[in-house]
Amino acid sequence: MTEPGEAPGRLPGSVYAAADARLSEVDAQVAARYPGERAGRQPVHTVYVPAHRFSGGVVERWGEQARVVFAGHGDALGLEPGIADRVRRKLAVEPIEDLRIDFEDGYGNPGDETEDADALACARVLVCSPGTPFTGIRFKSFEASTRRRGIRTLDVFLDGLGGELPPGFVVTLPKVTAVAQVAVLVDVLGTLEAAYGLAEGALRFEVQIETPQSIVDADGRIAIASIISAAAGRCVGLHYGTYDYSAALGIAGAYQSMDHPAADFAKAFMQVAAAGTGIRLSDGSTNRLPVGDAVLPAWREHLRLVRRSLERGFYQGWDLHPHQLPTRFAATYAFFRENLPSAVARLRGYAAQAAGAVLDEPATVRALSAFLLRGLDCGAVDEDELPFDRAWLRARATP
Structure with a gap:
């Protein structure tokens, strides 16, 4: 049982350091190979x-x-x-x-x-x-x-x-x-x-x-x-x-x-x-x-x-x-x-941290933000229809 003032857990710091040391090269490889969605417009x-x-x-x-x-x-x-x-x-x-x-x-x-x-x-x-x-x-x-x-x-x-x-x-x-x-x-x-x-x-x-x-x-x-x-x-x-x-x-x-x-x-x-x-x-x-x-x-x-x-x-x-x-x-x-109203509503709920019918995770928020950016880029959606600007969407579309 952890006494008051003591840090919880029983692992020594060397375990954390060893995990970091063994995976640091892999971390770099994963970051280089999977940088996430490229910024900018994709043609339709x-x-x-x-x-x-x-x-x-x-x-x-x-x-x-x-x-x-x-x-x-x-x-x-x-x-x-x-x-x-x-x-x-x-x-x-x-x-x-x-x-x-x-x-x-x-x-x-x-x-x-x-x-x-x-x-x-x-x-x-x-x-x-x-x-x-x-x-x-x-x-x-x-x-x-x-x-x-x-x-x-x-x-x-x-x-x-x-x-x-x-x-x-x-x-x-x-x-x-x-x-x-x-x-x-x-x-x-x-x-x-x-x-x-x-x-x-x-x-x-x-x-x-x-x-x-x-x-x-x-x-x-x-x-x-x-x-x-x-x-x-x-x-x-x-x-x-x-x-x-x-x-x-x-x-x-x-x-x-x-x-x-x-x-x-x-x-x-x-x-x-x-x-x-x-x-x-x-x-x-x-x-x-x-x-x-x-x-x-x-x-x-x-x-x-x-x-x-x-x-x-x-x-x-x-x-x-x-x-x-x-x-x-x-x-x-x-x-x-067709998907514009639901995407906007879900992003609004996430931004306000409001409980709604759908509980969205950060990965889904990235997808919803990217969806709206695509709609803007191709002309399906107008900027004045959205409660968010492009900068706000881009920030959330990026991992």
Whole structure:
């Protein structure tokens, strides 16, 4: 029994010191590997435009096409008036959040001379008028048959940029079949930074998860965790590739989709591997395009798939056609608007330490705060609707 004035417990100080000594190195490793959610905005989508179709004014053209089709068919979706109004404003002001100029599947193999010319021309257009908060290119994979072409496209594109990276610039590494490909990309990017006078670490990349080998490697290990390690802090995103991944598993074309069980399996691995690292996730695309007589059926399918991704914690996806923009924003806005009242009420209760129907822990408060920040960033929520400012939310969204 502890006497008055005595410290409780019977362990000597040496036990505490020994635990600290044994775990100090691990503490540092965990802190470095899992810094938590990265600060700043995450786009709700990435729009892929083949390099040979990219030119000045592409953002405005996509916005105009999206506005026209929404004006003609949008009423049939039965959106709430407030959601529809927000979609119209978004399409007028910022129809594309993240633009990826595609030198891979959407571009093909036109030959070295043509690809060099296109890489240079696209870079020069991007310098003059990026038009989006986030930009980048997808180059060819680092597999043997395309590796040299992929590296050269990166080099020529940076030459066209003149040593000045556009806002939110990232590059995309597709079809990873070995972790070593990621390690080699890290070395190549470091060399390119030195060659073009860029700051160390300025060139960041996303990895497309579109091969079975990027989920489980040849030795049966979880490859995504190794990919993140090999990226040496340069990887900022993992993007699921719906059709390459499905085809690699032998899934018949009619059943390849974002909501196939095989897709959910891969994305669950992505989610677990990236949790806490600051690496952001993106779901893939649907190839069912809302064109011609298929506008409304394809829109309803897109609304369902985008909503499904959001509910599963994938706040970003791919869009491949201007007509997909209205439903991308409609689904996103509806998701944030529907959950806005409860998120605000729960944060108010937590801030006031009030007992309510839900007892939230600090981890949930971080998620609620991040949710509202995402809503603000994409235009689903207005600042004057919230009793908290961005600084308050950011402070609570950070571990």
